[in-house]
Amino acid sequence: MEPADEPQLEVGVGPWAGEHPVDDRLDPELLEHGDRRNVVDGYRYWRMDAIVADLESRRHPFHVAIENWQHDLNIGSIVRTANAFTASAVHIVGKRRWNRRGAMVTDRYQRIEHHESVDALVVWARDAGLRIVAVDNTAGSVPVDAAPLPERCVLLFGQEGPGLTDAAIAVADAHVAIRQFGSTRSINAAAAAAIVMHEWVRVHRPR
Incomplete structure (x- = not known):
């Protein structure tokens, strides 16, 4: 196969399946359209400010x-x-x-x-x-x-x-x-x- 013809792996996850969960950390737009950001799975669908807040709570010294x-x-x-x-x-x-x-x-x-x-x-x-x-x-x-x-x-x-x-x-x-x-x-x-x-x-x- 030529490089241009190689299948491209999708990053992240698609739209949330089913009823959206109720959680202030989650971003409605990401739940609706999917989350393709380069973040660990534990942060999927999280708002960016929620991720930052969680990181701030456990940073190394x-x-x-x-x-x-x-x-x-x-x-x-x-x-x-x-x-x-x-x-x-x-x-x-x-x-x-x-x-x-x-x-x-x-x-x-x-x-x-x-x-x-x-x-x-x-x-x-x-x-x-x-x-x-x-x-x-x-x-x-x-x-x-x-x-x-x-x-x-x-x-x-x-x-x-x-x-x-x-x-x-x-x-x-x-x-x-x-x-x-x-x-x-x-x-x-x-x-x-x-x-x-x-x-x-x-x-x-x-x-």
């Missing part, structure tokens, strides 16, 4: 921060992963605008904050009682799987290519890196963020 001095295209993917692991919030440090394409609309469900500078992020983190964990393969960093991440923390990531700035490295309370065994110096920033977030979940939410 880690935050994700990304330096954004060069409009890093990975930020959208990192937001999507943060949503998957129910991070408390994603913090964009530097330029306010970021490429949302990789987020696949998960930014509608994920709390996102902005800080003009690393110093501003530090002030916020200290006030919130959060430790800052720099994620980069810099001198002195320890393997993330060998040094348990703090439960209440900010996982701070740099940009694709240059990594974290000297200012970000200097203010961090801890420095971790991902074990690598190949020829390349670093891995993709979005992939690194996914690995470290999963490591937090593995340590603090094993079940």
Whole structure:
């Protein structure tokens, strides 16, 4: 078969069969026409604000921060992963605008904050009682799987290519890196963020 002739799998569910249930969380339009959104089955037919409210009630106590001095295209993917692991919030440090394409609309469900500078992020983190964990393969960093991440923390990531700035490295309370065994110096920033977030979940939410 040619690619254009291949059957397309439908995402989600069609219209609700039978009498519509009475539940304030449900969206009458979705019940009527079906729900083709990229959400887990437990949220089918739910209104978006109801989904956000439920996520807010059970977010994990880690935050994700990304330096954004060069409009890093990975930020959208990192937001999507943060949503998957129910991070408390994603913090964009530097330029306010970021490429949302990789987020696949998960930014509608994920709390996102902005800080003009690393110093501003530090002030916020200290006030919130959060430790800052720099994620980069810099001198002195320890393997993330060998040094348990703090439960209440900010996982701070740099940009694709240059990594974290000297200012970000200097203010961090801890420095971790991902074990690598190949020829390349670093891995993709979005992939690194996914690995470290999963490591937090593995340590603090094993079940």
